Amino acid sequence: xxxxxxxxxxxxxxxxxxxxxxxxxxxxxxxxxxxxxxxxxxxxxxxxxxxxxxxxxxxxxxxxxxxxxxxxxxxxxxxxxxxxxxxxxxxxxxxxxxxxxxxxxxxxxxxxxxxxxxxxxxxxxxxxxxxxxxxxxxxxxxxxxxxxxxxxxxxxxxxxxxxxxxxxxxxxxxxxx
Numbered sequence: 001x002x003x004x005x006x007x008x009x010x011x012x013x014x015x016x017x018x019x020x021x022x023x024x025x026x027x028x029x030x031x032x033x034x035x036x037x038x039x040x041x042x043x044x045x046x047x048x049x050x051x052x053x054x055x056x057x058x059x060x061x062x063x064x065x066x067x068x069x070x071x072x073x074x075x076x077x078x079x080x081x082x083x084x085x086x087x088x089x090x091x092x093x094x095x096x097x098x099x100x101x102x103x104x105x106x107x108x109x110x111x112x113x114x115x116x117x118x119x120x121x122x123x124x125x126x127x128x129x130x131x132x133x134x135x136x137x138x139x140x141x142x143x144x145x146x147x148x149x150x151x152x153x154x155x156x157x158x159x160x161x162x163x164x165x166x167x168x169x170x171x172x173x174x175x176x177x
């Protein structure tokens with residue numbers, strides 16, 4: 001594993017069932033401390049193992065970023081809508097471990113994720129990004145997605161209420177072909 005400034009370079013790889021404990025820990029941070037997700041209770045590692053198995057059964061990408069033997073981020077696809085006609089469209093989820101944001105890890109992970117989606121035969125990726133009306137809480141995710149070619153296609157105002165505040169969602173979309 002290469003090093004940069006004495007720290008191991010992250011490696012992006014397909015997730016395994018054994019990674020779901022770390023994934024659950026990363027996600028719990030965002031459930032408890034912000035509005036990036038509308039979940040109000042963290043999902044258990046068993047819940048994540050079930051989600052991982054569902055992704056595998058459907059042929060949807062689920063990747064992790066690892067540095068120094070530790071999972072430091074993940075990106076996964078989920079079914080956009082359950083109707084068959086939507087089968088080539090997925091929603092993305094990307095989360096980084098606390099302290100790992102702002103250093104290019106999100107971009108690295110998402111570049112691998114988008115490639116994996118294309119290789120899986122998917123055609124559209126949709127991002128639903130939680131955002132406070134002042135634009136503060138979703139700015140980094142919106143910027144990341146925009147840098148990767150996503151286009152903002154809409155905003156739904158005040159659709160979630162979490163941690164004592166109303167939260168919007170910004171919807172962004174990217175074609176893969």
